[in-house]
Amino acid sequence: MNTKIDPAKAEFDVVGIGNALVDVLSHEPDELIESLGIPKAAMTLIDEPRSEEIYRLMGPAVEISGGSAANTIVGVAALGGRSEYLGKVKDDQLGHVFLHDIRATGVCYEVPLAPEGPSTGCCLILVTPDAHRTMNTYLGASVHLGPEDVDPNRIARASVLYLEGYLFDPPEAQEAFRVAARYAHEAGRVVSMTLSDSFCVERHHEAFLDFVENHVDLLFANETEIHALYPSTDFEGAVAKLRENVEYAAVTRSEKGSFVFGPDDALNVAAHEVDELIDTTGAGDLYAAGFLHGFSHGADLGVCGHLGSLAAAEVISHIGARPEADLVDLATSLLAK
Amino acid sequence: MNTKIDPAKAEFDVVGIGNALVDVLSHEPDELIESLGIPKAAMTLIDEPRSEEIYRLMGPAVEISGGSAANTIVGVAALGGRSEYLGKVKDDQLGHVFLHDIRATGVCYEVPLAPEGPSTGCCLILVTPDAHRTMNTYLGASVHLGPEDVDPNRIARASVLYLEGYLFDPPEAQEAFRVAARYAHEAGRVVSMTLSDSFCVERHHEAFLDFVENHVDLLFANETEIHALYPSTDFEGAVAKLRENVEYAAVTRSEKGSFVFGPDDALNVAAHEVDELIDTTGAGDLYAAGFLHGFSHGADLGVCGHLGSLAAAEVISHIGARPEADLVDLATSLLAK
Numbered sequence: 076m077n078t079k080i081d082p083a084k085a086e087f088d089v090v091g092i093g094n095a096l097v098d099v100l101s102h103e104p105d106e107l108i109e110s111l112g113i114p115k116a117a118m119t120l121i122d123e124p125r126s127e128e129i130y131r132l133m134g135p136a137v138e139i140s141g142g143s144a145a146n147t148i149v150g151v152a153a154l155g156g157r158s159e160y161l162g163k164v165k166d167d168q169l170g171h172v173f174l175h176d177i178r179a180t181g182v183c184y185e186v187p188l189a190p191e192g193p194s195t196g197c198c199l200i201l202v203t204p205d206a207h208r209t210m211n212t213y214l215g216a217s218v219h220l221g222p223e224d225v226d227p228n229r230i231a232r233a234s235v236l237y238l239e240g241y242l243f244d245p246p247e248a249q250e251a252f253r254v255a256a257r258y259a260h261e262a263g264r265v266v267s268m269t270l271s272d273s274f275c276v277e278r279h280h281e282a283f284l285d286f287v288e289n290h291v292d293l294l295f296a297n298e299t300e301i302h303a304l305y306p307s308t309d310f311e312g313a314v315a316k317l318r319e320n321v322e323y324a325a326v327t328r329s330e331k332g333s334f335v336f337g338p339d340d341a342l343n344v345a346a347h348e349v350d351e352l353i354d355t356t357g358a359g360d361l362y363a364a365g366f367l368h369g370f371s372h373g374a375d376l377g378v379c380g381h382l383g384s385l386a387a388a389e390v391i392s393h394i395g396a397r398p399e400a401d402l403v404d405l406a407t408s409l410l411a412k
Numbered sequence: 413m414n415t416k417i418d419p420a421k422a423e424f425d426v427v428g429i430g431n432a433l434v435d436v437l438s439h440e441p442d443e444l445i446e447s448l449g450i451p452k453a454a455m456t457l458i459d460e461p462r463s464e465e466i467y468r469l470m471g472p473a474v475e476i477s478g479g480s481a482a483n484t485i486v487g488v489a490a491l492g493g494r495s496e497y498l499g500k501v502k503d504d505q506l507g508h509v510f511l512h513d514i515r516a517t518g519v520c521y522e523v524p525l526a527p528e529g530p531s532t533g534c535c536l537i538l539v540t541p542d543a544h545r546t547m548n549t550y551l552g553a554s555v556h557l558g559p560e561d562v563d564p565n566r567i568a569r570a571s572v573l574y575l576e577g578y579l580f581d582p583p584e585a586q587e588a589f590r591v592a593a594r595y596a597h598e599a600g601r602v603v604s605m606t607l608s609d610s611f612c613v614e615r616h617h618e619a620f621l622d623f624v625e626n627h628v629d630l631l632f633a634n635e636t637e638i639h640a641l642y643p644s645t646d647f648e649g650a651v652a653k654l655r656e657n658v659e660y661a662a663v664t665r666s667e668k669g670s671f672v673f674g675p676d677d678a679l680n681v682a683a684h685e686v687d688e689l690i691d692t693t694g695a696g697d698l699y700a701a702g703f704l705h706g707f708s709h710g711a712d713l714g715v716c717g718h719l720g721s722l723a724a725a726e727v728i729s730h731i732g733a734r735p736e737a738d739l740v741d742l743a744t745s746l747l748a749k
Contacts, residue, residue, distance in 0.1 A: 102736075135486075135513040135734065138475035149472075168505040168531070176472040179438075194505070397472065399439075 079265055079292070079323070080373045085234040087183070088156040088371035092225070092255055093144025093239035094217040094248070095162030095186075096196045097169045098396065100208075100356070101136040103201040108209050115203070118210040118272045120244060126213035129199050138169070139395050140176035141198055142217075143271060144239035146357050146396045150364025150386055152181040153398040156371065159183040159229060161255075165216035169195040180397075186224050189216045200356060206391070208356045218245035222254045230255050231262035234371040235293070237363070240271030240300075243279040256290040265370075267293035267323075269363055273303035280304075293323040293370065295363045301326055325366050325380060327359060327387075335366075335380045344380030347388035357396025361386040364398075416602055416629070416660070417710045422571040424520070425493040425708035429562070429592055430481025430576035431554040431585070432499030432523075433533045434506045435733060437545075437693070438473040440538040445546050452540070455547040455609045457581060463550035466536050475506070476732050477513035478535055479554075480608060481576035483694050483733045487701025487723055489518040490735040493708065496520040496566060498592075502553040506532040517734075523561050526553045537693060543728070545693045555582035559591045567592050568599035571708040572630070574700070577608030577637075580616040593627040602707075604630035604660075606700055610640035617641075630660040630707065632700045638663055662703050662717060664696060664724075672703075672717045681717030684725035694733025698723040701735075 113119050151158040160177055164170035166188035177184045196215030200208045230236055236259040242248040256266045268291045270276050276283050305313040317324055325335045332346040365386035369379035389398050450456050488495040497514055501507035503525035514521045533552030537545045567573055573596040579585040593603045605628045607613050613620050642650040654661055662672045669683040702723035706716035726735050
């Protein structure tokens with residue numbers, strides 16, 4: 076048991092805040108990414124004209140609701156958890172698609188649709204033959220998530236608050252973020268965050284460091300991201316710095332599994348094998364879903380990490396960043412141990 | 413060689429007319445279809461309120477461009493053919509998705525977007541565990557395809573005109589249909605049509621019979637559909653009647669393959685085996701694509717049918733009604749024989 080959580084005291088397990096996006100996925104050759112001059116397998120922020128330019132060059136695509144924290148929150152619901160999401164879409168066709176899809180998974184989603192302004196945000200995802208995804212995000216309406224959308228009662232009623240690092244990009248959302256962390260701590264809840272992307276960490280390095288040191292209890296990151304947060308250190312050095320700053324963390328290392336620590340223990344968790352790697356979109360998001368589901372139920376760190384590996388393995392074995400398999404039975408049997 | 417076609421004389425191989433729709437697909441249990449009281453594995457026309465009701469009950473979905481004839485025309489392009497599509501979408505987000513996807517496959521698509529009126533049409537597709545699809549179509553903007561959208565030059569420049577039986581539902585489109593057939597024959601082109609759906613044939617039985625007898629040179633249908641066209645007959649009886657009415661036909665019979673005939677010959681074509689049946693959406697559409705690609709290149713009926721079987725097998729081995737595999741090499745090697 077981790078002693079940080081008393082799940083009996085909360086109405087919800089996890090409430091997440093993030094950029095609400097609809098993913099537009101297509102299979103593309105590496106040459107397109109090279110000719111566009113975008114960093115492969117990373118997330119690049121784009122404006123509307125650039126989004127139109129890239130879309131024009133993409134092949135026939137599939138639209139599917141996305142958004143990093145939204146994927147995580149849907150994952151928590153798929154594992155049987157009670158979860159809520161805060162993120163902004165516009166009152167347009169893709170906004171209604173987002174709203175339908177997230178509610179259809181059982182997630183509570185009550186943020187008012189933006190009646191005007193930029194259209195619902197989208198992420199143009201180029202999936203290359205090696206199953207990697209190169210993401211181009213037009214934030215659209217999601218930049219208008221502000222402190223007024225963060226209801227203190229919604230934050231207070233969940234065991235864990237989960238924040239997406241990408242939210243450091245839109246300035247209004249960054250403020251919503253700090254407000255949410257304050258509400259959570261005032262209610263005695265756990266504040267968790269994912270670093271999201273190494274380029275995003277580099278863009279807002281000071282703000283990230285300050286936030287991690289002063290507000291985060293549980294951090295999610297991959298290896299590249301913690302090196303972006305603590306430059307010029309080896310893995311052990313970065314982890315040592317991280318342990319000075321946060322109480323809990325889970326660092327994912329692709330096929331090497333993950334390294335997780337708490338105040339009293341630290342351990343490596345194996346990755347879960349997959350038959351065929353189809354599309355890595357959502358791997359980190361779903362790892363966080365599994366981990367958070369365990370953590371918000373007071374599970375040991377090893378069980379949390381194992382749930383993370385399982386959920387990640389499910390999502391990389393098919394196209395799209397949200398789970399397809401029914402994960403509830405799996406989660407129930409693991410949590411009963 | 414079929415002598416009906418002189419491909420050298422045409423700028424395009426196939427021009428198709430149909431209801432332009434965006435598919436909204438989700439995996440659902442049989443119980444949902446029963447509780448909705450809709451006929452399984454058929455296409456039901458629905459109005460906007462009913463579409464909202466069904467959508468609300470559907471799980472998280474994927475949006476992907478569809479429309480029966482559009483899928484066929486995209487299939488022709490995927491096989492290396494030169495194809496054009498006529499169908500109506502609105503100037504809204506899903507209309508732009510449709511426009512992007514069809515153009516991205518190399519299809520010529522120049523019909524003006526509707527500036528107002530109902531939103532872009534959609535087809536809510538419930539995929540059950542047996543891989544069957546139950547379709548609920550809200551025609552939306554596609555009902556506004558009218559005779560003014562049928563440019564005589566676009567019809568005259570393609571070897572084969574391909575018409576979707578579903579177009580008998582919207583009255584304006586039915587008129588566009590007759591106009592298109594007239595232009596095609598005036599230019600010495602072949603008029604082909606698919607019956608689309610047995611319920612659709614029953615809804616407009618007299619109009620279908622009249623159109624097949626007087627305007628169609630090449631008919632596509634499955635067994636249920638020709639029985640709907642010629643009731644109270646066995647398969648041989650229905651085929652005999654069909655031979656009196658049209659010069660060429662291809663009747664698909666699921667795993668039994670297809671039966672094809674021309675003025676001088678008739679033969680059975682085997683189905684192409686698939687490793688795993690995932691989703692039958694688009695099987696008939698892609699059979700027509702393969703057949704039309706062969707036919708518009710003057711191929712023998714056996715080759716046409718074989719191309720149809722191959723294209724159908726590709727599309728039922730994955731989710732969605734448009735081809736994923738690159739079919740050009742396959743088609744080229746078959747046509748070279």
